[in-house]
Amino acid sequence: MELQPATPTTQGPAELFTGDVYFDVIARGDAPSRIRVNLVRFAPGARTAWHSHSLGQTLHVTDGVGLVQARGGEVTVMHPGDTIYTPPGEWHWHGATADSFMCHLAMWEDDDATWGEHVTDEEYGAGAS
Template sequence: MEIQPKTPSNKGPAEMFTGEVWFDVIAKGEEPSQLRVNMVRFAPGAHTAWHSHANGQTLHVTEGRGLVQSRGGEIIEVSPGDTIYTPPGELHWHGAAPDHFMSHLAMWEALGDGQGGRETAWADHLTEAEYPKK
């Protein structure tokens, strides 16, 4: 057993997020583990760009009120206790509602081929028309 030291919080980079987003890496599995877990905190209105994950992604909302959407699908409101699964390769976004903070655990698996940067494929940012105002 090993207690992992707390790492510093990271600001979400502008090429991946709109608005103020911070995340803490909770698990970045060492081989043979492929598990990745981040605690992500979104300020009101903050959200990801469109993206997909090679092995899918599971989100578990811990605080606040958020929004999730798969490309071409309806925008869905989520709240604490909700768990969202996005299958491999499905383009989607997620983040806070316009007037609430939101935090979630983001969980996914690495590819297992040493190419960790390819786990997530980032696409375009949402347009103003795609993100609801209120």
């Protein structure tokens, strides 16, 4: 057994996020484990850029109200207790609604994410109300 001390909160970089986003690393498994878990906090209106994960990603909303969208799909509203799975290679974005903070656990198995362009205000606005 090993106690892993908390790591400092990190602000999400502007090239990957719009708005104020902060994350705390909860778990980063040592081989052979590949688990990655972050607690991510989004300020109102904040969101990721479009991205995909080679092995998929699971999001579990812990607080607030959020939005998530797969490329070509509808914007989905997320509430505390909701869990979203994005399969390997699926382009998507996620973030807070315009008037609410949102926190989620982000879980994935490797650091092989592909990042794309920022979500436009028009794309975000389709589900922000």
